[in-house]
Amino acid sequence: MRYALTGTQRCDVCGGRMTVAKGGNRQIRPVYVCYAYAHVRNDKAEADRALIGDLEADAPQLGVILAYLSAPHRIARLSQRPAVGPEEKLLRAELARLRGELEELEQAPAPKTARARIARTNDIDEMETEIAALEAKLSALAAPDPLAGILPTDPEADLVAWWKAADVQQQRAVAALLLTPELLGQVRVTRVTDSASDAVQDRLRWVTA
């Protein structure tokens, strides 16, 4: 059985990943547990409620992930192409310069000696390689957010219904893209002794960049 959040939550003691296990002796509720050393364990249902939400309730309560995605216009914004930044402007200028140089080189009369012709061919090759690398960089910069490829395309879509219908692979990808130090923060599960209380909420430590 695979779960949406096993790969993205971390043990706060060793930084390792968490897996899902049945609770201790008399417990049958599944828990998230530090995979390598069993440093920490956390009630799975409660952690899921905090991070994803309580989706079976009549009025679903949104956890961190779904609350973020459900914010007005979030999906529409995610699927937009990012604005042109200074780095992109520089790359475009450099690309235009190289293309101009290449064109000049190609249109110049062929050199008379064999050696000069080989040198010219090498120059052209080098320039074409440089141009290809710049073009690759630019298309990576201009790509929409990777979340846009996973989330529903309709900005008015019901996110809770979408999440419930999504397969675990999609849910994992969304969790992994959101729960990063650069975005919402990496989720680390702390030991009870290191926490304000033993409540699941208090034991999630958010590490941000």
Ligand SMILES: [Zn+2]
């Ligand atoms: Zn650990």
